[in-house]
Amino acid sequence: MTLSRRTFLAAGTAAAAAGLTGCGSVSSLGGKNELSMWTWVGSVNDDLIGQAEKGIPGYDGMKLAMTRIGSNYKTKVLTALAGKSLVPDIVAINDDVATYFPNADQFHDLNELGAKDLQKDFLPWKWNWGITPQGKMMAYPMDTGPTALFYRTDVFTKAGIDIDPAAVAGLAPDWDALIALGRKLKQAVPGSSITDNITGIYGSRMAQLPKKYMTRDGQYIGDQDHVRQAFDLAVRVVKEGLSANAQNSSDKNAVVTNGKLVAYNSAVWWAQLGPKNAAPKTKGLWRVTAAPGGAGNKGGSFLAITKYCKNPKAAFAFISWLESAKNQAQAFLDPVLFPSTPASYTDPKLSAPDPFFGGQKIVDVFADSAKKYPGAYFSPYDSIIDTPISSELVNIEAAGKNPDQAWADAQRQIQRELSRAGAI
């Protein structure tokens, strides 16, 4: 065919038409023998992904094609799902997994793919977080975020406090005791704090409770005593002068670097994000022990198979392989993801002594926290509820707002937003 003007234009029109209809069809992303997966940076182990990119174990001829989404991860996932076209086969989901529950029909029920048989390998509360109130297994556990008390031995020594982890755990079994300890530390070393800011305490306390903001049957309980007590505890720490008032990330790093933050109740990932990155010079000075007030969990993520997936069986084979106890132990070494499979906790990869923590086997502390955590129900509306409370807490610390007024304002805002969202 010679290229005349007419054939050129006709070919162009045909191509445009094909492109437009392509947009309209329901499809999943990637080639026929490729399972596409979206995740964010630092959520999986590169070696394992590299293996799966050559071939998915047990499914010859199927390969994995993973994309690390930079910023706005959730928005991109929602956009892909809303477009119903070029949707990835597998998506990673953060600890806000419950916000996807109203749209659980977009995902496969993993129990139908054989998840039920693997349940015994996982922490029960973590497993339950991936199950919708209707009983559908929507998301498969990846890592968890058990909490513990991090503390600086040099400051503790100056204050004349025994630095042995077991002794510290005995000295501060609850938050009252920790505040008393904080006062003592502040006397010995002025400026010492036990949290970076007010929401740090509130978040840590809420992470220990067996219930959060809503019940499984959709009742709002965020105005009840357990929340108010966490709120008051956070206010008290600030009034005692034990908060560093560091509201943004550079200040948060600074209080770690300059040694003002001497004890902090946070999740396992903070070891890396906090002291190891911000204050490498404090190597050997940190220890970890059981948190005052009990075991808790902050963060952790999931994997889900979208309903557009071209081969759900292969996708499930892949995620169950990736999240096996052995491979989760592998992932603890590289992006420091704490396994959701108790069998990993005795793996030599995890139980090696950590020189940053003075040779302490920190996994024991976190494994204990992960196993003891009572587990709370996360509702689809938790982020709507949490935002006003957190920002009112910041108002108390940063602007000196009256706590009762702040609490009332937060509750009013929550009622308004929940009724609009149709939750109450």
Added chain:
Amino acid sequence: MAVTSKALPTTISATATQDKPPNKFRQALPQYTAVAPFFILFAIFGAFPVLFSIWISFHSWDGIGQMKWVGLEQYHYLLTDATFWKTIANTLIIWVLSTVPMLLLALVIANALHNATRFRTFYRIAYFIPNVTSVVAITLVFGSIFSNNFGLLNAFLKSVGVGQVEWLTSPWGIKIAIATIVTWRWVGYNAIIYLAGLQAISQDVYEAARVDGASSRQTFWRITVPMMRPVILFTAVTSTIGGLQIFTESRVLFGDTSNIGGPGDAGLTIVSYLYQSAFIKNQFGYGAAVGWALFILIVLFSIVNWRLIGGTDDERLTRRAARRVERRIAAQNAKKEAVDVH
């Protein structure tokens, strides 16, 4: 298209053809085809999203599931939403704090650049560089400058004995910090535009002024500024549109996803609120409604700007001239009356 080129002629020629004038559409078809790509792309990527956002703003939608028609509910909620009004106040305060000093400073810089004799290109590039630097990088740097406890600025203030200012937690501190970043980033850009305007003014006018014995200050206020009015109007309107859409600065300064406006939402701008509603809380309908409220606001402010600074030269001159003539006539009349009375 194959259809139009083949089917059309046969049907036409079958009926009455020969003496009919040639089909205008067919004649213009090549031209239409040539410009079509733009309109097709514009329809898909320009017009459709705009129309779709109007459509979404009448719905309640979480991004994936069914869209639920709620009529004007989102707008009703918007008008009674204290946070929304707060974001408008925040945005306007930041806008005034940044735009006024920015444009004044730009005019001064442009004047200096205009009169500079050495290293002109160097200075022009130097002033323009902030504008082409990544706003995220800039904001990170400013974040460590303004940082409350350990920032450079507070360290300096403490060293001279003034004490520290809570730049990133107090309501005014936050706004000043954001306004400073905006000013720093856009002052060079506006200065370059002013410089272009300055160079377009004929030297004859200045020479005439010099002959008449005008001082340099008089020349600046009586000649430069009035002659620059169209350029000033342009920068005022673009700064208004930009200023009402401030987003990145507060977003990066307060990196948390849950509280992107900083303590007390003092740095929460309209666009941050839109972003927070749509992309953090997944209330796309409400986000779209906020977007349209912002659109209306920008239109209003552009009109106000136009009225304050703009209008066509002719109109304004004739209006002023007419007023002057009226005043003179009135004065003469008054004088005449006074004479008549006596």
